[in-house]
Amino acid sequence: MSDRTIRGKTAIVGLGETRYYKRGAAPDPEFKLTLDAIIMAAEDAGIDVRDIDGFASFSNDRNDPPRLMTALGIKHIGFSNMFWGGGGGGGSGAVANAAAAVAAGYCDVAVAYRGLAQGQFGRFGQGARVAHAPGAMAFTAPYGLMSPAQMFAMRTRRFMHEHGIEQEALRSLALASYYHAQRNPRAVMYGRPLTEEDYDNSRWIVEPFHLFDCCQENDGAAAVIITSAEMAKDLKRKPAYILAAAQGTDYRQAATAHNAPDYGTSNFKSLAPRLYAMAGVGPEEVDVLQSYENFTGGVLMSMVEHGFCKPEEVNDFFDLENFKFDGGTLPLNTSGGNLAECYMHGLELITEAVRQIRGDSPCQVADVNVSMVTSGPMVQPVSDLILGREPNR
Amino acid sequence: MSDPYPASSQGTASAVPVPTATVERKYLLPEGLPQPAPYPEGLAAEFWEAARRHELVVQHCKSCGIHQWGPEFICYKCHSYDLDYVRVSGRGRVFSWERPWYPVHPALQKGVPYIVVLVELPDADNVRMVGNMVGDPMQDVVIGGEVVAVFEDHDDGEPPYTLVQWRVV
Numbered sequence: 001m002s003d004r005t006i007r008g009k010t011a012i013v014g015l016g017e018t019r020y021y022k023r024g025a026a027p028d029p030e031f032k033l034t035l036d037a038i039i040m041a042a043e044d045a046g047i048d049v050r051d052i053d054g055f056a057s058f059s060n061d062r063n064d065p066p067r068l069m070t071a072l073g074i075k076h077i078g079f080s081n082m083f084w085g086g087g088g089g090g091g092s093g094a095v096a097n098a099a100a101a102v103a104a105g106y107c108d109v110a111v112a113y114r115g116l117a118q119g120q121f122g123r124f125g126q127g128a129r130v131a132h133a134p135g136a137m138a139f140t141a142p143y144g145l146m147s148p149a150q151m152f153a154m155r156t157r158r159f160m161h162e163h164g165i166e167q168e169a170l171r172s173l174a175l176a177s178y179y180h181a182q183r184n185p186r187a188v189m190y191g192r193p194l195t196e197e198d199y200d201n202s203r204w205i206v207e208p209f210h211l212f213d214c215c216q217e218n219d220g221a222a223a224v225i226i227t228s229a230e231m232a233k234d235l236k237r238k239p240a241y242i243l244a245a246a247q248g249t250d251y252r253q254a255a256t257a258h259n260a261p262d263y264g265t266s267n268f269k270s271l272a273p274r275l276y277a278m279a280g281v282g283p284e285e286v287d288v289l290q291s292y293e294n295f296t297g298g299v300l301m302s303m304v305e306h307g308f309c310k311p312e313e314v315n316d317f318f319d320l321e322n323f324k325f326d327g328g329t330l331p332l333n334t335s336g337g338n339l340a341e342c343y344m345h346g347l348e349l350i351t352e353a354v355r356q357i358r359g360d361s362p363c364q365v366a367d368v369n370v371s372m373v374t375s376g377p378m379v380q381p382v383s384d385l386i387l388g389r390e391p392n393r
Numbered sequence: 394m395s396d397p398y399p400a401s402s403q404g405t406a407s408a409v410p411v412p413t414a415t416v417e418r419k420y421l422l423p424e425g426l427p428q429p430a431p432y433p434e435g436l437a438a439e440f441w442e443a444a445r446r447h448e449l450v451v452q453h454c455k456s457c458g459i460h461q462w463g464p465e466f467i468c469y470k471c472h473s474y475d476l477d478y479v480r481v482s483g484r485g486r487v488f489s490w491e492r493p494w495y496p497v498h499p500a501l502q503k504g505v506p507y508i509v510v511l512v513e514l515p516d517a518d519n520v521r522m523v524g525n526m527v528g529d530p531m532q533d534v535v536i537g538g539e540v541v542a543v544f545e546d547h548d549d550g551e552p553p554y555t556l557v558q559w560r561v562v
Contacts, residue, residue: 126498127427127497128427130427131551132427133430135430135432138429138430138432138437139429140523142428142554143523143556144497144525145493145509146498149495149497153491154489154490154509154511157489157490203494203495204506205494205495206491206493207491207493255462256463257521257523259461259463263488
């Protein structure tokens, strides 16, 4: 069993991000944004983009590897892969698949990427404009339950009910993302600070989610380059070694019409122990956390399920002061994340996790050895990533 | 405030006023939302046909006896393919709920807020169903509170269909 691990075998060596835009504001179409991000990631790594021979993405990314490699004049590819499932559940999973392909020898230089222009292709926050709701959608859409916020408010309400969670716990997560975005010029919400009063006075999207509990809708693209630990040592940037990368979903979580037996959950309960065992670290050793915020309620549940706090401790622990990069006990979403930097489907959380290892985040946490990402609470499957400054712990 | 779905009216297809709306609507939510289309494979057809008869049915395993929802071709517990639909009482408990304010569909522009409830059915292994709560959209909803299914006929649907909604007992 001990040799069946990804730990320490691969590293993230290059980051590429387009400018991030409010939906509809990108000057370029999604495919061109994706090309940009991949080219920038290769340049950042000091690799010729034509040497990329593996592609991994998620959430039915429209920008397929055959078109990308053709457009880029890539000589050949040895790996092309799509992580099943929707939402941001596959962000870390795409990196995991790319890393596995590198470790298995399917390819040498893999890119995990996401191109997403909601202005060009439609907003995630809107219900489907169809006359007939097919399949399982028939049990929800006719009742006006159509958007991701509405899907996940229901789970969040149940968790809040079971554990006596107060609205202020959700608020702390919005405040943390906006706090960090004010130092990050890439952030769409840069220069737009959020106060407790702003949050409290903001309109409801769907109770218990205020406007600021919900992710943005954006245009942009992001990409990260993964290669072997051996090759990483000779490249120009400090490697962020992959200590663990894993995906999972719990028992019958995809039951339709909101019938998952364990309902007030973000779906990380079986994954989190496997992740920590793979990395050889526990939650107490995580120096900085990027936790995917589709909606604040999912962050809250996923942090509990990853062992950062017990359900009965949430109302005390979920406080902005605990999440600040400068002095918090668990620096959280230090680029502004999906709420305040950009909703690049969580790829932007992975780039930030790598920056924290490199030491060049605008909200740099001191002495980062272990940098963690959780991807896609409440969807199926979900995935996680733990990065280390050294290949072994 | 008058109850748009008094118990005595269950089974009728009369137009019902919505209490807080300034204009009377035929249904709890405005018209124009997607209507149910059964699974192409016919999985849920019996459920929607039963709703037209104002009967609430749930998929049931003839082999091991468990209820499962949403419907599937196989029993998740014993892997039997021998599944049918059985009628249940329509009594349920609120398991969770939410109040949408942002209109995610053009039809909802003049229909917010409204309440979506997730109801568990104790006499069907606590399977859950999604519906709207009848009555004041600003009412306090109590998790664990008892509700009963009411049937909202959309005879003008193409084809006609019936939604299962929920009313506080």
